[in-house]
Amino acid sequence: MMGGVDRARNWALGLWSGLALLYLFIPIFVIALFSFNDNKGRFNYTWEGFTLRHWKHPFSVEGLQDALTNSLLIGAATTAIAVILGVGVALALVRYKIRGRAGVDGLVLLPLATPEVVLGAALLGYFLTLGFARGFVTILIAHVMFTLGYVVLTVRARLEGLDLHIEEAAMDLGANQWTTLRRITLPLIAPGVAAAALLAFAISLDDFVVTNFTAGQTVTFPLFIYGAARQGVPPQVNVVATGLLLLVIILLFVNLAVQRRAGNRDAAATLMAR
């Protein structure tokens, strides 16, 4: 009798979980599906038949290619800068005694706990006060600002799980701080850095709100969609969104494989340290 109740409960739990996941994926199915929609007019709201023409010419819509190029460039530059700054902060926080640690913690975490509209508004007000022209550079600054905290957190989690002894051994063997950092610490945290970089890139690529405030005349992919949303988003946007998702899935699997290999290397290093 008890078993029956349990089974029913598990079944209900599983069903609920399945439905919740379905809820998360419904829009994604719709996005992918409507990238194949043979829409006749400007709108892409109703299904009018299957076509591959949007996939063959994803950039036939004016401005889409430039917007995507801007997004990718900003994403790449953001990732590079945020990773360099963030790895430094994470290393300093985990490996060294820092005065005013609570303040530093707060400064790193607060941007993550601030609604984007406040971040965007604050930056816009700042650039207006300074008389700083808005464009590519201001978007880049904004993106570095709100991805930095994610990089610090991700790298820090990795650093905290590391065995200090390997670094100490290197120092004992006469390596100085920089050499230890370069030859020992950085290779060991590489998987964490890769994860942080992926995260920073994804967040930058997706950001609309802060970008909307800091963009000026520059158009990124999300800004392009927003502009198009008023007159109906063209199916080519669905093609690009689906393509980007596929790209991320591939990157995710590559990252997973690298992490697994690095995991083995960690295990080997730990063994050797013993």
Added chain:
Amino acid sequence: MKGLERRRRTMAYTLLGPGILFLLIFFAIPLVNQLWVSLMEGNADDGFDPKWNWSVYPDSISKYSDQLIRSVEYAGLATIFCLIIAFPLAYFMAFKAGRFKNAMLLLVILPFFTSSLVRTVAWQTILTDDGWVVHRMQDIGMIANDGRVLATRTAVIAGITYNFLPFMVLPLYVSLEKIDRRLIEAATDLYANRVTAFRKVTLPLSLPGVFSGTLLVFIPALGDYINAQLLGSPQQYMVGNVIQSQYLIVRDYPVAAALSFVLMAAILIGIFIYARALGTKQLREAIA
């Protein structure tokens, strides 16, 4: 030995300095500057002058009280819905999913990687007035025959719930996953039935996840304006919509700055109380 100490300190601040300086210049100072901007008077064409006009605060709060209250209401409801949807899912993943655990985790994270704007537009497509979903809802009488789903409170709250759901699932999953199974076994060994064991062991131990999930959903939801704009109508506009239009369209910077400063101050006070209650490490875990 002294030299080594000094070298270590130099190294520490060399690593820390650039990142912290960046955040000071482009996060901390802009926030303070926001207060400065809010107290100015003037207009976008002739320029604004600092006038210490404190009355902008009571004025804009009373003028936009509808949107402020609506923000708290929508964000609060969306947070509750996220919790209701996410808890069983996270519980299933942590305790029942077995070897499908990681696959399910990946599925929860994956939607993050499609532009959130495109996903909201997709909801627009799904819920459009002439669409399949609305017609079926009309057929079964869920809504009136000329009823719509778009441009309603329901659509906006559902959109926000959708947008932030993964932020609730992940911390809940982490806290449930961490629970030592032996504690639950011990409870059942001591004659607690399943329900009591859940109520007295699992639920209290999952509370850190509930707290952080709530924070991660409620705070961004409070400032959201995309859902209200794309799925709602001006009757559903939230404070984010006001800040956005005052800054970018009306160009009444002081009002926009004042509202965004009020929003930030409310959140900071909330986080401060939270940090006092839990300590910064927990807060860091809550956000991370």
